[in-house]
Amino acid sequence: MKQVNRKKNTRPKKTFKSELKRRFDMWLLQHAQAFIFSLGQYIKYPVSNILTTAVIGISLALPASFYLLLDNVRYVSSSWDGSVQITLFLQTNVDEARAAEFANILSDSNNINETVLIKRADALAEYQKLSGFAEALNTLDENPLPNVVLVKPNLDSSNEAETETLIKELEAMPEVDSAQYDSRWLKRLLYLLDIVNRLIVILSTLLAIAVLLIIGNTIRLSIHNRRSEIEITKLFGGTDSFIQRPFLYSGLWYGVFGGIIAWLLITISMQMLHGPVKQLANLYASDFQLIGLGFGNSVILLACGIALGLLGSWIAVKRHLRSIEPV
Amino acid sequence: MIRFTNVHMNYPGGNEALRNINLHIEQGAMVYITGRSGAGKSTLLRLIALIDRHTRGQIIINGQNLERVRNRRIPIFRRHIGFMFQDHRLLNDRTVFDNVALPLVIAGYRHQEIRKRVQAALDKVSLLQKVNSYPMALSGGEQQRVGVARAVVHRPAILLADEPTGNLDPALSLDTMKLFEQFNQVGVTVLIASHDLDMIRRMSKRIITLKAGRVLPLGGTPTES
Numbered sequence: 001m002k003q004v005n006r007k008k009n010t011r012p013k014k015t016f017k018s019e020l021k022r023r024f025d026m027w028l029l030q031h032a033q034a035f036i037f038s039l040g041q042y043i044k045y046p047v048s049n050i051l052t053t054a055v056i057g058i059s060l061a062l063p064a065s066f067y068l069l070l071d072n073v074r075y076v077s078s079s080w081d082g083s084v085q086i087t088l089f090l091q092t093n094v095d096e097a098r099a100a101e102f103a104n105i106l107s108d109s110n111n112i113n114e115t116v117l118i119k120r121a122d123a124l125a126e127y128q129k130l131s132g133f134a135e136a137l138n139t140l141d142e143n144p145l146p147n148v149v150l151v152k153p154n155l156d157s158s159n160e161a162e163t164e165t166l167i168k169e170l171e172a173m174p175e176v177d178s179a180q181y182d183s184r185w186l187k188r189l190l191y192l193l194d195i196v197n198r199l200i201v202i203l204s205t206l207l208a209i210a211v212l213l214i215i216g217n218t219i220r221l222s223i224h225n226r227r228s229e230i231e232i233t234k235l236f237g238g239t240d241s242f243i244q245r246p247f248l249y250s251g252l253w254y255g256v257f258g259g260i261i262a263w264l265l266i267t268i269s270m271q272m273l274h275g276p277v278k279q280l281a282n283l284y285a286s287d288f289q290l291i292g293l294g295f296g297n298s299v300i301l302l303a304c305g306i307a308l309g310l311l312g313s314w315i316a317v318k319r320h321l322r323s324i325e326p327v
Numbered sequence: 328m329i330r331f332t333n334v335h336m337n338y339p340g341g342n343e344a345l346r347n348i349n350l351h352i353e354q355g356a357m358v359y360i361t362g363r364s365g366a367g368k369s370t371l372l373r374l375i376a377l378i379d380r381h382t383r384g385q386i387i388i389n390g391q392n393l394e395r396v397r398n399r400r401i402p403i404f405r406r407h408i409g410f411m412f413q414d415h416r417l418l419n420d421r422t423v424f425d426n427v428a429l430p431l432v433i434a435g436y437r438h439q440e441i442r443k444r445v446q447a448a449l450d451k452v453s454l455l456q457k458v459n460s461y462p463m464a465l466s467g468g469e470q471q472r473v474g475v476a477r478a479v480v481h482r483p484a485i486l487l488a489d490e491p492t493g494n495l496d497p498a499l500s501l502d503t504m505k506l507f508e509q510f511n512q513v514g515v516t517v518l519i520a521s522h523d524l525d526m527i528r529r530m531s532k533r534i535i536t537l538k539a540g541r542v543l544p545l546g547g548t549p550t551e552s
């Protein structure tokens with residue numbers, strides 16, 4: 001112990017604060033070393049690491065893009081939801097002038113946004129043009145179609161009861177023959193979206209587990225490959241946290257790069273879909289545009305990658321480092 | 328420095344590797360542990376480094392009762408010990424510098440300090456010119472000297488060497504022993520397990536002979552009471 005004693009005696013008395021600072025510096029230094037070392041390991045074996053990262057990236061990109069798709073469908077359907085309208089078929093004895101007056105009166109009502117009158121003559125002309133029954137219709141001496149008023153309610157369309165009351169009121173009016181309001185298809189769509197949403201949750205969970213397994217297995221292999229190094233490090237007094245740090249950091253790198261790959265895949269796909277979707281939307285006279293990841297979702301995607309990377313490597317480290325002698 | 332009192336070591340499976348060992352090795356001593364293969368030499372060194380824990384008796388190292396050293400503290404405890412192995416166990420994907428630097432990196436030294444100490448250690452084993460080589464590019468004797476440099480670079484209080492000359496010819500073996508002697512002269516307590524009796528006798532140091540897990544009372548110097 002001569003040496004150690006001498007060292008101790010020449011060392012100036014340390015205050016608690018400077019000792020704390022020394023420890024913090026050391027901690028920081030060792031983190032920086034592990035950070036850089038693990039990145040170096042990543043670059044050292046590019047092929048296998050890029051393959052692993054690509055698999056992680058695809059596994060992250062799949063559920064993320066499904067969520068994005070769902071977001072877009074929800075957005076589109078919510079705009080339909082707002083445009084739900086009630087169709088009023090007027091009595092055949094109501095002529096066009098009275099129909100126009102009626103439509104006008106309705107539009108002044110509180111729970112109605114606007115009304116559009118489709119005159120029976122216009123409706124017939126349109127129908128003749130579209131149906132191809134022009135000849136047959138010509139033989140009729142009278143126009144069989146009624147005047148129609150389209151009513152856009154000023155109600156929260158999710159409030160079923162209010163809408164029902166409005167329809168009842170409208171139907172009770174003498175001018176109205178029948179009122180039609182079909183919200184069932186929309187409901188079905190919403191239920192369907194709910195099911196799809198759950199499917200995506202299940203899929204995301206499965207793929208998250210897959211990512212954990214991939215990262216865990218990769219880290220397990222690299223622990224195995226560096227077994228002798230770990231043994232020597234333990235013999236020379238490396239603590240568990242010192243030994244596991246580079247492995248945790250490589251899990252972090254897999255997560256980061258996997259997240260970046262997923263982001264690129266999604267962004268490129270969105271770019272490719274952008275044009276066709278715009279053309280489709282134009283056909284429907286809609287200015288709809290695909291909703292992309294945006295900043296918030298990109299951050300979430302990257303955070304998921306990092307969390308899975310760290311968790312996967314942490315599990316592998318806990319399971320496999322213990323088994324290496326000496327303890 | 329090192330005191331064994333009635334120490335027994337049973338490996339799991341009932342293998343009794345050490346039986347009732349009583350030893351005292353003073354600080355700054357240089358001691359050879361000899362005996363046939365399977366006599367328990369490696370086990371003795373493993374107990375000192377807490378690689379295995381003894382099953383009965385008391386071991387005190389540097390004032391510390393090993394039973395009181397909890398598993399969490401083992402890494403810190405080992406930083407006062409340097410190791411040497413027969414198969415040197417260098418990391419083949421690291422340069423000589425990185426291999427020797429390992430104990431210092433573990434202990435969290437700063438880069439400049441590491442540089443200084445690694446160079447000093449490599450200088451002592453006359454390998455300064457090989458600092459950037461990889462172990463595979465070195466001869467067996469050179470690899471062994473890198474192992475020596477790594478074992479002493481962090482200035483341990485105790486140096487444990489398990490068959491350090493097992494793969495070397497007599498001349499190189501003697502060189503390695505001379506190196507150990509130099510470290511011993513600056514205060515390091517050195518324990519060398521070896522069955523190379525010819526060489527051991529030439530070094531004229533204390534000899535502890537093990538046989539089937541027991542200390543024989545006919546070492547190189549009078550046995551302890």
Ligand SMILES: Nc1ncnc2c1ncn2[C@@H]1O[C@H](COP(=O)(O)OP(=O)(O)O)[C@@H](O)[C@H]1O
Nearest residue numbers: 338339342344363364365366367368369370371
């Ligand atoms: N890990 C182990 N598990 C079980 N038995 C062991 C283990 N290591 C050594 N032994 C046994 O302990 C005895 C002493 O071994 P060892 O200390 O390696 O002897 P030496 O180094 O003198 O050749 C031998 O009988 C050996 O078989």
Ligand SMILES: [Mg+2]
Nearest residue numbers: 368369370489
């Ligand atoms: Mg042995």
